[in-house]
Amino acid sequence: MPTDTFDIMLLLAKLTLLYGLVMTAAAYLVLAERRVLAWIQDRTGPNRVGPLGLLQPLADVIKMLTKEDVCPAGADRWLYYLAPAMAAIPAILTFAVIPFGPPLTLFGRNIPLQVVDLNIGLLFFLALSSIAVYGVALGGWASNSKYALLGGIRGLAQLISYELSMALSLVPVVMLAHSFRLGDIVAAQASVPFIVYQPLAFLIFLISIAAECKRVPFDLPEAESELIAGFHAEYSGMRFGLFFVGEYINILVLGGLAATFFLGGWHGPWLPPAVWFALKVLAFAFLFIWMRGTLPRLRYDQLMHLGWKVLTPLALVNILATGWFIMVL
Amino acid sequence: MSFFADIKALILGFWTTLRHLGRRSATIQYPEEKRSPFPRFRARIVLTRDPDGEERCVACYLCSAACPVDCISMQSAERPNGRRYAAWFRINFSRCIFCGLCAEACPTMAIQMTPDYEICKRDVMDLVYEKEDLLIDGCGKDPDYNFYRHSGIGVVNPRGGNPDENPPLDVRSLLP
Numbered sequence: 001m002p003t004d005t006f007d008i009m010l011l012l013a014k015l016t017l018l019y020g021l022v023m024t025a026a027a028y029l030v031l032a033e034r035r036v037l038a039w040i041q042d043r044t045g046p047n048r049v050g051p052l053g054l055l056q057p058l059a060d061v062i063k064m065l066t067k068e069d070v071c072p073a074g075a076d077r078w079l080y081y082l083a084p085a086m087a088a089i090p091a092i093l094t095f096a097v098i099p100f101g102p103p104l105t106l107f108g109r110n111i112p113l114q115v116v117d118l119n120i121g122l123l124f125f126l127a128l129s130s131i132a133v134y135g136v137a138l139g140g141w142a143s144n145s146k147y148a149l150l151g152g153i154r155g156l157a158q159l160i161s162y163e164l165s166m167a168l169s170l171v172p173v174v175m176l177a178h179s180f181r182l183g184d185i186v187a188a189q190a191s192v193p194f195i196v197y198q199p200l201a202f203l204i205f206l207i208s209i210a211a212e213c214k215r216v217p218f219d220l221p222e223a224e225s226e227l228i229a230g231f232h233a234e235y236s237g238m239r240f241g242l243f244f245v246g247e248y249i250n251i252l253v254l255g256g257l258a259a260t261f262f263l264g265g266w267h268g269p270w271l272p273p274a275v276w277f278a279l280k281v282l283a284f285a286f287l288f289i290w291m292r293g294t295l296p297r298l299r300y301d302q303l304m305h306l307g308w309k310v311l312t313p314l315a316l317v318n319i320l321a322t323g324w325f326i327m328v329l
Numbered sequence: 330m331s332f333f334a335d336i337k338a339l340i341l342g343f344w345t346t347l348r349h350l351g352r353r354s355a356t357i358q359y360p361e362e363k364r365s366p367f368p369r370f371r372a373r374i375v376l377t378r379d380p381d382g383e384e385r386c387v388a389c390y391l392c393s394a395a396c397p398v399d400c401i402s403m404q405s406a407e408r409p410n411g412r413r414y415a416a417w418f419r420i421n422f423s424r425c426i427f428c429g430l431c432a433e434a435c436p437t438m439a440i441q442m443t444p445d446y447e448i449c450k451r452d453v454m455d456l457v458y459e460k461e462d463l464l465i466d467g468c469g470k471d472p473d474y475n476f477y478r479h480s481g482i483g484v485v486n487p488r489g490g491n492p493d494e495n496p497p498l499d500v501r502s503l504l505p
Contacts (some may be wrong), residue, residue: 039347044356110354295339 006294014115022095026248027057033248033289040293060241066238072144075234079142084232084239087135088246090128094253097121099183101266101273112183113266113274121182122174125257126167129212132250133159136214136221139243140231151230154300155221158211161307162218166208168315169201172259172322193264200318202262204311206287209258211307213250216292220300255284363465370444371429374420376460377441377469378456384464385439385476388415392431400424401431411484412477423453437476441469 006278031046031053038045047053071080101113118124133156140152174180176197177188188194195202211218222230232243259265259280268276357364363427366372378394407415431440450456468474477485478492489496 036350039350039352039354042349042352042355044354044358047358290343290346294342 010111011115018095018115019092022092022249022252023245024250026245026288027061028250029248030060031056031286032285033292035262036286036289037293042289054232056281064238064241067235070234070240072234074144076142076144079138081239083135083139084137084246084300085135088249090132090135091246091249092255094125094128095256097124097182098253098256098260099186099257099265100277111202114183114199117181117183120180122170122180122185125170126163126170127268129163129166132142134161135243135246136231139235140221143231145228147227148231151221151223151227151233153181153289155214155231156222158214158218158303158307161304162208162211162311164202165307165311165315166212168312169204169208170261170321171315171319172198172201175319175322175326182260186260186267188265190267193262193267198262198318198322200314204315204318205262206313207306207311209254210288210291211303213288215251215288217295217298218303219297220303223297250291251285253283253287254282257289258284353400353413361402366444366446368444370446371427371442372446373422373443374425374431374463375441375443375465375469376418376439376463377465377467379475379477380468380473381475382466384414385437386415386418387413387439387476388418389413389436389438391434395430396433397428397430398424398426415460418463420458420463421456422448422458423456438471438474439467
């Protein structure tokens with residue numbers, strides 16, 4: 001625990017900086033998604049607010065803040081108000097363990113460029129992603145609406161199923177790095193990123209995080225064409241905004257984690273480490289947007305089939321193979 | 330095995346969307362960019378005049394009868410020389426669906442569609458066009474056509490005075 005004033009100030013500064021950065025990046029990711037999707041579909045996208053539409057996130061925030069906050073009749077009021085926070089806060093919290101640069105030496109002190117370097121960082125992330133399930137489930141349950149309930153149930157089943165394969169695909173990473181600490185995992189990839197040793201685990205992790213942030217091939221919890229907006233169908237105003245921005249924070253966080261676990265985190269030639277990390281995160285964000293512009297939604301049985309009968313066994317076999325290689329070599 | 334076919338289809342899909350990413354957008358940025366509509370584009374309706382500068386409309390009510398949304402109304406009147414005209418003529422453009430049936434029904438080519446599609450107003454009542462708003466000075470699409478030169482007996486010219494008419498025969502001259 002940091003006890004002296006400087007440490008506390010430093011922690012607060014890092015928290016504020018990171019929080020501001022993540023929120024801004026998430027807001028602009030919304031704009032980026034709208035623009036890139038528009039380009040994919042030969043449209044222009046929002047380009048009216050400010051130069052090139054760059055003030056669009058600001059306009060969206062003002063719109064959401066000034067909208068009426070509706071609580072449907074018969075809703076479970078407490079859970080209804082709690083659910084958006086349950087969806088957004090774990091996503092932001094996960095950012096605390098991601099290292100976005102090598103430790104800095106400032107005023108003779110060693111400052112790690114992450115909020116906390118937990119020795120169980122990976123488990124912390126898995127635990128938080130489990131808590132994020134409650135946002136979807138409670139939001140769907142408390143809305144007192146059939147669409148929201150169906151979306152919540154789907155989200156619950158989907159997130160739990162894919163969490164399994166996600167966690168299993170991270171086991172080889174831990175085996176190679178000999179640590180749950182994210183800083184150690186990044187340090188272990190100083191020469192060769194783990195994607196070279198673990199392409200299969202990377203693929204499984206990629207598919208699982210797409211399902212984990214409810215993105216397009218796996219957007220069953222909010223499937224517009226059948227469930228209107230799924231678990232957040234009844235939400236309005238900034239509570240809807242929390243769900244919405246939580247989804248985009250999730251993309252950034254999971255992209256950052258994918259970069260940390262498989263692409264060597266902030267390691268990279270020529271450019272500064274923080275820039276490399278940002279580039280990798282943005283590459284994942286673009287991949288998710290690109291996927292949304294390309295892939296159709298899976299059917300529910302296909303989703304479960306892929307999760308339980310393909311990804312989970314593959315991840316288990318991958319763990320076995322990795323273990324065998326580590327033992328033999 | 331369909332696995333490789335699926336992978337191929339996946340790659341093809343991603344490649345297609347990536348190709349479209351660099352393509353020019355098909356959107357027309359409306360207030361800045363405008364398309365020029367075709368001459369026969371069906372938009373704002375006008376009432377035209379014949380080559381002599383008189384109103385073509387003879388207030389026959391065919392346009393208002395043809396109008397599927399009943400947005401045309403008028404009151405007919407007659408001048409001392411027998412020429413009919415509309416005492417008032419009103420088109421409610423907030424109801425008009427620009428189907429062009431009025432222009433098709435018009436026997437005198439008076440009511441015509443123009444390509445001017447920008448008729449947005451702040452106030453709905455401004456979309457109700459009266460006769461003085463509708464009437465233009467020109468002849469519109471058929472500059473030579475003059476209804477009373479072909480029909481409307483004895484109004485503009487005495488019987489048989491129009492260029493493509495023969496004077497009425499003296500029936501007695503046909504007697505054997």
